[in-house]
Amino acid sequence: MQTKTADSPGPTTVEGSEARRERTAITAFGALVVLAFLCLGWRCYRLQYASADHYWQLSLRQQCAYLPLEPQRGAILDSRGRVLAASNRIRTLFADPRIVEDPKDLANALSPIVDLPAHEICKTILDRAGSRYAPIATGIDAGQAEAVRSIYGVGVEYGWQRHYPMGRLASHVVGYTSTDNRGLGGIEHEFDRELSGEGARHVFFVDVQRRPLSFAVGQRSGDNGMPTNGDSVILTIDATIQQFAREELLKQHRAFEAEAAMAVVADPRSGAILAMVSLPDFDPENIRRTDPNHLRNRALTDQYEPGSIIKPFAAAIALDTGVVNTHETIFCEHGNYRGRGFGRIGEYRQGFGDLTLREILQHSSNIGMAKLGQRMGPERLYEGLTLFGFGKRIGIDLPGEAEGRLRPPSAWTGYSITRIPFGQEISVTAIQLVRALCMLANGGRLVRPHMIRAIAKPDGSVVDVRPPALRLGYVIKPEVARWVVQDAMTAVINDGTGRRAQLDRWQVFGKTGTAQLARSDGRGYEERAYVASFMGGAPAEDPRIVVLISYRRPNYALRKGYTGGTIAAPVAGAIIERTLTYLEGPQRPPATEAIARSGRP
């Protein structure tokens, strides 16, 4: 029998310690439970608040599908609404080389559908073995897209492709785009923001097979809306006149094997450019294979010494400032004019004695012009040329315009005042010459050449009418401008160097120019390297169009000629004739004749 001793623990003590252990265990368990709930609460807080966005995005990624909608790039149209550039949706068939098990089988399956040799398709896939995208055919139709749907490892991608229906015709004006449809040249570049439009995105809840069930809530502005297509740009260029200019320019360009050529046709009353051609040109749909040198719009970027075509402007300034009148004669030194500080000046072919201003222009006398320059002095000549717009950009709506070079009178030497009046020691761009000619032809009124007629929304509403407001102001007196155009410049055509631009139906006015090309080191001029030019317009009594033609480096060795009168004048005549006939429209019989033929009063 067990006996109790005084120092042995009794039942009460044992129960008490068990109870304490139980309490401790319960407390610990309770604490653990509380801790677990706190952890759960913390986790809930993380899920619901702290990291809510992250998990919301993860969840949306699983539930939603996103459909980016690229806007259609706006069209570029000519003045009569004909399409010069436009975007069209195309399908591109591509393969995913990483999941294609047997490229040969795939190529054999695709070959009859897309009408491409199987070995080419196979090569395309193998060449891009490491990537996930190998484009196989661009521009497949709906039937082909449907036929490849069941083939594993290929997909059809939709995108926009830029088309230039007129090809090379207005390539320098219209420009070109990159593969991702950004404008890189011409109007495409200058009006890229207007043409681009704004994209959108559709967000759908999708089922397990990724079929859309309904629109989901958009996550950013523009979601679930429609893309805003780009605006269309309407140019002042007329594709028909552009074709006349290019065709005529190209004929002579080939015949004389010139390095480059340019033609600009403009309306002198408004300054609207009706045609602008630069050769050599390029195919805007095949820009990768184009010589970068051909991308330059030479009518804007090339600055050159104009030679004799600047004489009418210098003569107009001289008349306007009153240093000469139309009846006065100037002694032209029989072709040999020397003097201290300006060296020797000769004539192009033969020397002349006394000439009136009209005869100076008609025979293109360098000495006569040099003497006019001396009479005017640097300040008046400089101011007059600046008013005509030389030496500064005109700000036409195309990129890459050069500003030419007209030094201030303080930098002129003794040579400058005698050389600038016949087109040396000054460099100009074709567009500057056109602007100056417009001002001469419209009676001396200021104009700014421009190319944009309007900008229109995709629905056809016009949002921006661009022709600049006619600026009030005259650079020379109207009677001086009229005399230079109707008297002196018509004499150049009728009895002078521009005979080859004569037309039966219209009185043409103009001026030829043959400038030597300056050496690149700035020391003198190159041998047998010329710029042959002609500028003019018609009809002289009320000019409707003006034309500038320039050929750079015609092949002298051909012995066909190299002067502006030989090369450029006939081209200008042909362009003027075709353009005026076109602008007149179809010939209708006079009203009285029509009534007589119909037999009714």
Next chain:
Amino acid sequence: MCFALVIFFFAATLIVAVHMRSANRRAFYTLRTYTVEQRRLQQELWRKQLQVEVLTNPASVSQRLGE
């Protein structure tokens, strides 16, 4: 009896709700299909217009006349 009716109407309401939901999704899917088809046809028309432009522009007319 009353309980059975409640259960019946409750079940009917759920079935109608599910039906309307799937009908809504079918209609949405059909609408999307037609929208896409409409855009495709518009593009097809625009493509044809561009083809006409290629054939009738002054450059190609001039070239054909020359030939």
